[in-house]
Amino acid sequence: MVDFNKKIDRSKNDSRKWAGRKKYFGREDLLPMWVADMDIEAPDVVVEALKNKADQKIFGYTMENERYIGSLVNWVKKRHGSKLSFERIAHSPTVVTSLNLLIKILTNEGDQIMIQSPTYPQFVKQIESNGRKVVINELVEKENGYEMDFIDFEEKVKNSVVFILCNPHNPAGRVWTREESSKIAEICVKYGVKIISDEIHSDLILDGKHISIASLGREVENLVYTCLSATKTFNLAGIQSSFVVFPTRKEKENFVEELSLIGVHEPNSFCMDMVISAYNHGEEWLEKLLDHLRGNIEFAVDYIEKNIPQIRVKKPEATYLLWLDLRKFGLDDEKLKERLVEDGGLALTMGGGFMGSGFARMNIACPRYMLEDGLERLKKAFG
């Protein structure tokens, strides 16, 4: 029986979320609900795979096996109904590694790359650190959540070389619909704009259906570089495993060659067996996890509406991240953070880094007792 409410202890886990409290918040006594991993144990089948690998007692150079990419292909077919081409998929240690390298390969210095705000901070970092120019298409706040402004989208994307799509969206929690995705595809095809589609959260759908933009026809597929990973799905971020699906086999081979030039030849000793096991045997666990996350979200949104009504929050359609609107308090991010840390004893990710000042992101992927504690702390800070 999986128990997502079991007491957990990450004190010896070298966890960025827990061990990083002093460095990033100046105090160690905070409840950390910031970094996007889960305070939930990975599936037993994954731990078994890791133990079996450890039992081999030899951890020399590795070589990618066919079962690794094969497990992703089967998983995506089963979960999302999309057929991926085995030959066009490459391993990459992390999605951020892929973003960095894809930007280098697909664009030249000074080129414009469009993203949508609020945004996952690494999009901006990777574009700017490569000397490319960030262009922002702001998402628009509507009663039911963020929507895209397609007039501004077209205006800006036509002068961009690449558009980075985040689907599902971190931090807004949107699952872009078939209509929205088709519109993006239509505009990008019209102007020949390449799309890097970050779909790392695509297995964490709580409401709706994930539509991978590359699945919308060959014309758009020719422009799309899809980033996928089992690490968010099964809470394995520390093992470093992800994938990129390319439009052509040649582009995949070029990417693999570029990665090998910086010494990233093959998946590490542990990640292949763990990911294969997760994809092949982890579906039942995932379904239970999604139920747990839905329950936590329901509980948190209800608590906030009743106890801290000045905070506005919507249920995300995907991810385990709540995007809290704190603008009613009229404070800048520094002051909001101070209130959270000093008055609440709570560590959240502040909105400024996402180009969403006045907001904070709260990670609810934890046992219920921890969520209750976190919400009480939030109330102490802002109630």
Ligand SMILES: Cc1ncc(COP(=O)(O)O)c(C=O)c1O
């Ligand atoms: C949208 C998005 N992309 C990428 C990442 C990071 O992925 P990785 O650890 O594989 O670099 C995250 C992590 O939170 C994310 O939210």
